[in-house]
Amino acid sequence: MALARPIGILLAKELRTEFRTRELLATTLVFVLIVLVLFSFTFDPTSVESRRFGPGLLWLALLFAGSLMLHPSFTREQSNDTLVALRMAPIEPVAIIAAKILANFCFLLLAEILLLPVFAALYNLHILPVLGRLVAVLVLGTLAICIVGTVFAAISSQARMRELLLPLLLLPLLTPALIASAEATAGLFEEQPALAPVWIGVLAAFDTIFLTVTWLFGDYLLEE
Amino acid sequence: MATIAHAKNMQPSRSSAGEALATVGVALLLFASVYAAILVAPEERTMGLIQRIFYFHVPFGWSAFIAFFINFVASIAYLRSRAPKWDWLAVSSAEVGVPFVTVMLVTGPIWAHPVWGIWWTWDARLTSTFVLWVLYVCYLLLRTLIDEPERRAVVSAVFAIFAAFDIPLVYFSIWFFRTQHPQPVIGAGGSLDPRMLDVLLLAWSATLALLALLLVQRYRLEAMRWELDHLRLNLDRPGPEPQRFAAVGNKGGSA
Amino acid sequence: MQPGSPTPTPAKSAHAGDSSARHAPRGLGLEFVDFAKRYGPRFALRGVSLSMSPGECVALVGANGSGKTTLLKAAGLLIRPSAGRVSFSHVNANGAAADSGSGDNGAGSCAIKRSIGFVSHSILLYDELTAEENLVLFARLYGLDAPEDRARAALEPAGLAARAGDLVRNFSRGMRQRLAIARALLAGPGLLLLDEPSTGLDRAGQQWLGATLADLAAGGCTVLMSTHGAGETNSFVTRAIRLAAGSVVEDSAVSGDARAMLAAALAAHEEA
Numbered sequence: 001m002a003l004a005r006p007i008g009i010l011l012a013k014e015l016r017t018e019f020r021t022r023e024l025l026a027t028t029l030v031f032v033l034i035v036l037v038l039f040s041f042t043f044d045p046t047s048v049e050s051r052r053f054g055p056g057l058l059w060l061a062l063l064f065a066g067s068l069m070l071h072p073s074f075t076r077e078q079s080n081d082t083l084v085a086l087r088m089a090p091i092e093p094v095a096i097i098a099a100k101i102l103a104n105f106c107f108l109l110l111a112e113i114l115l116l117p118v119f120a121a122l123y124n125l126h127i128l129p130v131l132g133r134l135v136a137v138l139v140l141g142t143l144a145i146c147i148v149g150t151v152f153a154a155i156s157s158q159a160r161m162r163e164l165l166l167p168l169l170l171l172p173l174l175t176p177a178l179i180a181s182a183e184a185t186a187g188l189f190e191e192q193p194a195l196a197p198v199w200i201g202v203l204a205a206f207d208t209i210f211l212t213v214t215w216l217f218g219d220y221l222l223e224e
Numbered sequence: 225m226a227t228i229a230h231a232k233n234m235q236p237s238r239s240s241a242g243e244a245l246a247t248v249g250v251a252l253l254l255f256a257s258v259y260a261a262i263l264v265a266p267e268e269r270t271m272g273l274i275q276r277i278f279y280f281h282v283p284f285g286w287s288a289f290i291a292f293f294i295n296f297v298a299s300i301a302y303l304r305s306r307a308p309k310w311d312w313l314a315v316s317s318a319e320v321g322v323p324f325v326t327v328m329l330v331t332g333p334i335w336a337h338p339v340w341g342i343w344w345t346w347d348a349r350l351t352s353t354f355v356l357w358v359l360y361v362c363y364l365l366l367r368t369l370i371d372e373p374e375r376r377a378v379v380s381a382v383f384a385i386f387a388a389f390d391i392p393l394v395y396f397s398i399w400f401f402r403t404q405h406p407q408p409v410i411g412a413g414g415s416l417d418p419r420m421l422d423v424l425l426l427a428w429s430a431t432l433a434l435l436a437l438l439l440v441q442r443y444r445l446e447a448m449r450w451e452l453d454h455l456r457l458n459l460d461r462p463g464p465e466p467q468r469f470a471a472v473g474n475k476g477g478s479a
Numbered sequence: 480m481q482p483g484s485p486t487p488t489p490a491k492s493a494h495a496g497d498s499s500a501r502h503a504p505r506g507l508g509l510e511f512v513d514f515a516k517r518y519g520p521r522f523a524l525r526g527v528s529l530s531m532s533p534g535e536c537v538a539l540v541g542a543n544g545s546g547k548t549t550l551l552k553a554a555g556l557l558i559r560p561s562a563g564r565v566s567f568s569h570v571n572a573n574g575a576a577a578d579s580g581s582g583d584n585g586a587g588s589c590a591i592k593r594s595i596g597f598v599s600h601s602i603l604l605y606d607e608l609t610a611e612e613n614l615v616l617f618a619r620l621y622g623l624d625a626p627e628d629r630a631r632a633a634l635e636p637a638g639l640a641a642r643a644g645d646l647v648r649n650f651s652r653g654m655r656q657r658l659a660i661a662r663a664l665l666a667g668p669g670l671l672l673l674d675e676p677s678t679g680l681d682r683a684g685q686q687w688l689g690a691t692l693a694d695l696a697a698g699g700c701t702v703l704m705s706t707h708g709a710g711e712t713n714s715f716v717t718r719a720i721r722l723a724a725g726s727v728v729e730d731s732a733v734s735g736d737a738r739a740m741l742a743a744a745l746a747a748h749e750e751a
Contacts, residue, residue, distance in 0.1 A: 017605065017607045017608065020607055079606065080603060080604055081603055084601070088555055088595065088597055089621060090590070090622065091589070092589075148386065155366070158375055158379055159370045169362050172355055173359065176393035179401050202393065202396070210386065213385060220378050220382055224558050372518050372519045374517075453520060456520065457522065
């Protein structure tokens with residue numbers, strides 16, 4: 001019942017597949033950039049407002065990006081029925097989902113780290129002094145998006161209107177994670193940067209709860 | 225088709241008498257609550273007549289929560305046991321819960337407007353309730369987008385479990401957010417006059433009774449649909465002479 | 480156990496007998512007990528009860544939509560039954576039959592899955608990976624030692640060694656099918672499930688498949704194969720089962736002549 005091995009094997013496969021084409025990474029990067037730029041047209045980007053709105057907009061953009069780019073996780077497996085091949089293998093079905101969660105997490109986090117300098121420039125934020133804490137918030141928030149997003153990608157791949165369904169299901173459910181991430185990030189760019197323990201707690205609780213729920217009930221999504 | 229008609233005639237009539245009684249009972253309770261809310265409850269100091277809508281705004285909300293809790297339990301029970309009745313209960317409780325939340329969301333602004341002059345504030349309870357509403361509307365939407373019954377039951381049950389665990393997180397995070405960025409609050413707390421509490425509890429029992437009634441009706445409907453499906457299936461028995469049934473059920477065991 | 484396999488030929492045809500045949504365990508026995516599967520208003524399988532002893536080679540015939548694919552998937556533990564169950568048994572070292580379990584619980588079904596190979600309508604391989612990467616992936620998932628070696632060894636007899644480093648996306652139909660078959664044989668299965676495996680194979684490929692299957696059958700592997708009745712692959716078939724509308728309507732173990740059933744199936748298929 002050792003899950004680490006099959007998760008590792010499948011994670012390597014997911015990473016190899018994506019880095020061969022890099023299409024998902026590229027589209028995610030461009031998408032988030034476009035959203036950030038478009039947002040900046042909706043309010044007057046004086047530095048005070050930027051500092052207040054910037055973090056929230058970043059997380060909103062990431063949420064949108066996630067809900068679009070997590071979709072191929074499972075639809076990619078449909079072309080040659082490869083999901084059947086994985087389900088036939090002597091591994092726990094939840095390992096398949098776990099590997100995809102981790103893979104999506106890696107891509108999204110990578111995209112965020114690449115975007116950080118751009119984000120800092122667009123909204124005149126000083127990220128270097130708070131870099132460590134910022135990365136911590138990014139990690140927890142991205143994990144939230146990827147856990148729920150990957151599971152919901154599995155759900156929506158079995159329904160009609162799947163491209164529309166994933167954002168529809170995902171966005172309301174991620175409300176607590178969005179609020180917590182945005183507030184925690186905003187807190188880091190205040191006059192006195194501080195990492196709000198309550199919001200970190202909410203994110204940690206969110207991640208733990210939904211990882212556990214995925215563990216307990218994820219298998220059922222892959223059945224036939 | 226003759227078999228189905230026969231089956232319908234076999235429904236005992238005791239249930240329709242019981243149903244009628246129950247419906248009358250619920251109607252009475254509701255009427256009593258409205259009466260109490262309008263005429264019995266004391267006038268609230270600052271808000272006047274419109275405040276009486278509170279006696280429905282809150283109980284519908286509480287009953288909706290109970291409906292969604294039933295949905296949560298039914299979803300887990302379905303995943304563990306795969307007995308269709310749990311899926312019937314899950315869809316029924318969600319379909320009844322959503323209108324109840326809608327009542328709460330609509331009465332909120334109706335109350336707010338005369339009192340504060342605004343239709344909506346992003347106050348914690350209202351916002352959280354809105355997210356709750358969206359989540360369960362999504363649940364129902366998800367169900368309509370999956371055709372195969374067993375997949376639909378399984379997948380929507382998983383979503384329902386996620387939604388249920390999300391609710392406390394939603395309420396907490398929005399509440400805490402609001403303590404940082406305050407907005408006008410609809411129906412701020414404060415102690416409740418005992419007579420108000422009595423009317424509130426009466427109204428709550430009325431909405432609970434309504435919930436139970438609608439739930440049972442919707443559950444029965446789902447059960448009957450299932451029966452119908454089953455009967456139709458069993459009419460098409462395949463085998464060496466499938467033509468025997470060609471005249472009755474032309475939906476064959478598929479070609 | 481099989482002695483050393485015959486020398487694989489470099490050309491993309493004929494010879495079977497890769498190293499996996501040498502490692503093939505005695506076959507799995509299979510039993511369906513009143514198995515049913517419905518998808519909404521439609522029963523794909525209904526009241527299927529049949530048993531296969533280890534080492535039997537069974538051909539599954541029937542019209543399209545009669546439930547052959549569903550039966551194969553059920554045998555591969557891919558389907559949750561609406562009723563009934565499927566259970567497995569194997570012949571252990573002493574030659575006595577032992578129950579391997581019904582594939583319901585986690586640990587038991589993992590062990591059974593290790594011994595099952597499946598060739599489906601789809602190729603069950605990743606287009607964006609190379610042939611070798613695909614086989615290494617599955618070798619690892621199935622817990623095989625020296626996965627890279629096993630993968631390369633599996634490519635040879637299928638005639639794909641030269642294309643090991645090419646993306647599967649660029650393979651021809653026949654090559655994809657051959658790779659799919661190689662994948663199914665990778666872990667030396669005790670039960671091999673095939674869904675119309677000759678589709679897409681040219682003459683040489685079919686000969687290779689026939690020889691491979693004959694080898695496996697000789698080594699004791701149980702084979703359940705859906706077929707339309709034509710092809711090289713039928714020489715080793717010992718039993719035929721016909722499905723219609725989700726139920727077993729004819730079984731050569733009962734009615735006698737497997738060859739006749741296959742011929743009838745071929746005739747029906749060519750007519751249709």
